[in-house]
Amino acid sequence: MANLIGQSFRRKEDYRFVTGTGQYVADIRMDNMAEAAFIRSTYAHARIKSIDRSAALALDDVYAVITGEDLVGKVGLMSEMESHCRLPKHIEDQIKPIMKHNVEPVLATGKVKYVGQNVVCIVAKNRYIAEDAAALVKIDYEPLPAVVDPFEALKEGAPLVQDDLDDNMQAYFHLPVGSWEEAVSKADHVIKGRFTSPRVGSNPIETRGVVASYDNRTDFLNIWSSTQMPFEIRHYVAKLLGLVEQNIRVVAPDVGGGFGPKGGLYPEEVLLAYLAKQLKRPVRWIEDRMEHMSGARHSRDQIHALEVAYTKDGTILGVKDDFVLDVGAINYFALTCAYNSAAHFRGAYKIPVFDLTCRIALTNKTPNVPYRGAGRPEVVFAMDRIVDMIARELGMDPVEVMLKNIIPAEEMPYSQGMYYKDGGELIYDSGNYPEAFEMALEMSRFKEIRANQERWRQEGKYIGIGFSSNVEGTGVGPFEGAKVSIDPSGQVILHVGSSSQGQSHETVFGQVAGDVFGVSLDRVTVKNGDTVALGYGAGTYASRSAVNAGSAAHLASVKLREKMLAVAGNVLEIAPEELTMKDGVIYAVSQPEKKITFPELAAAAAPGMRCKVPEGMDPGLEATHYFVPPTVTYSSSVHAAVVEVDIETGFVKIKNYYIVHDSGRVINPMVVEGQVQGGFAQGIGTALYEEVVHNENGQLLTGTYMDYLLPTSMEVPVAVQGEQEYYSTRNPLGVKGVGESGAISTPAAIANAVVDALAPFHVKIDRLPVSPNRVFDLLQDAQSEEVIMPK
């Protein structure tokens, strides 16, 4: 049955993308459309004393100048995304979380909480006029002390970020697995480390954007947004504006990258919907890059204080971690990243004891939300760095310590003794981690590199190799839907609830459905990113679409195929079991001349006197399925980085990079390879370049790409990929998620490779990014230590 699945079809969507005929939010044009601009806070924390908008309102072609006070009682407050924040009861019993309700108005009222927060919205004939008007608005602020450092924020008496809370600790939990004291008592050594993954942004090539229009006759709102979650936007716009959900249509057209921060509700989506209705004209807002740097949400920002108990042969007995996540001015996603950090800490390692405490601190910074990896790269960096440190303390090769602690293949399925955040027991369903590691060793020519390193060093070349592994829970629920139908033309039409930001939905889900109906890819049209197509949808995030939407597409197609065979049996007067279908024709296996085409069948199934649908079935050729996964599937990968460090400049060059990954059954190998490579590119940014920096007053200092460094194609080599295909046991396709895989281990592998390259200097990297000045400082420190205390 699988003719399409497993093949590297070229992406159907690429023709329009490469010919400039895609349609992004900014391409949407409507008659009479006005444009909005925002005035954003220039203070991290300040009271708004007054806003004088008279000069702006006096300007010609300015239609509205709106402040937060104008919206009180009319537009609700934004707060936690409920569907992402609920925890099952048994997890609450285990981790005893504190999670405090926190809010943000769509335009600041009373005080501003971070630089970049929306304060005033101006709607005018066009953006030029709106920006001119913005310059005429006078806002009088009274600066308040800003809390910028998360540890300072957690201290008693620190200025409050959210005035309604007692302190800045927005959330807390403690997860005990086994007894840490017992692990320590059995251990020969306990090592400590403190690992920092700084704040970064996701920087999609398309910034955010919203167009909203209101139809008076039908009392209907149309919203186009470059979002990852059209259904959630519809829900929250309805909720905050007091509207009927089905009177709102949210479309995510072509979207140029999301990576997490485009998931979730933004003030602009709510406000433009409100204004389109108030002003009775379409309103458009396209985020500019400067707004994006401070107004679009950031991510990571975790500091882990780690202790690891181990024996003298390198066996790890237990891990204790006390970590702080700096969530910025509001936490929209509760424990999503923090609990992900907990669930992915031990990854492919067999570590029986695990004791983790998490505190989430509110600070006067842009809100922190999930970004590709969502809590995983931070802990994989901490864990694989400390494993590397243990090896070097013991005088062993890091590879030896990693392999000693990796979960043996024969112990699969393996339980980590805790729950995943969806409530399922954290049991790895399938995979072979030692095999992946061996593949990575082989591919990277590890032995050859080890044999030559000393000689290269004598030639002045500092070349190192570093490894990192990860196991990733992918395909998280709660559900995803698919509706499949046969068009009168015979075309298979598939609607999926998860929308695309570049993930190839139109191709990949076409392959899934095409196989069920026995048709080629061009006979399946996949539609997504539109709330009118299906009753419910979740979205594309958390490496979940292939698993959830893929399984839903498959199961809806199977349902429809059965119905089609039943209808065809009725028409042809043959038992459905004797029929099959191929290339748009249903025929009897034993008498191929007895046949009916898809268009003929569609006509036969249409409602009416001549409807040939068997008794008890509804007319029409259409089926819907909502797939609810039992729990997540576990993808895994092993990364190997080979780097050369210039000890004069501190510059790190990636010479070669290898990724062995298991994403279960592969629907389209080219797409999977592209996902891994893309994740790797963003991992390089985290590893070597990116850091959002605020000064002590909470002012953003990295507001342009001159100061916030992103890797370009020049800095991103092609990662050589190796593939394992251990089918998941938790969905009918056997697939696992792959979207985040490439980003998770890259920082750890590169940091370990840099440490390895600089082995003679005994440097310890505990902070990202591994920038040239940081490497240079480490070398300076190492050399001065050498003088005082030669090793």
Place this chain on the structure above:
Amino acid sequence: MQLSGEAKFANSVQHIWDALHDPEILKGAIPGCERLDLTGQGEYDVVMKLGVAAVKGEYTGKVKLEDVEAGAHYMLLAEGSGSPGHVKAKMDCKLLPTDKGCTLVWNCDAEIGGMIASVGGRVLGGIAKFMAGQFFKAIEKQVKNGGA
């Protein structure tokens, strides 16, 4: 942000001191100064139009001169804001006599916010020093022309 610099003048300390306290001269010397209105002893309301790197805009604010030691040492306190952001600066100015006239040594501690910080931060130091240079040159020119 900490900045410092000095300016050399071919005039006497008293000459320069007076010029630096004369609203008319200040108005002509402050870069981009549109308005400078005396509101009290040594206190002015100021409107400036400035372009800092990519950030252009109109700033309104207050300037206050506090004499520490008449004729030799004063503090300039400035506060302003506009659509691109805000600045709050405290500038310590000392006038020292020299063979050829006098030298003004200044130390400035500035807090900046908004786009000026996020976009202009990296180049701001250079621009501020450049503007200080312009300011003192303009003072000197006006003094030479008999403005004070």
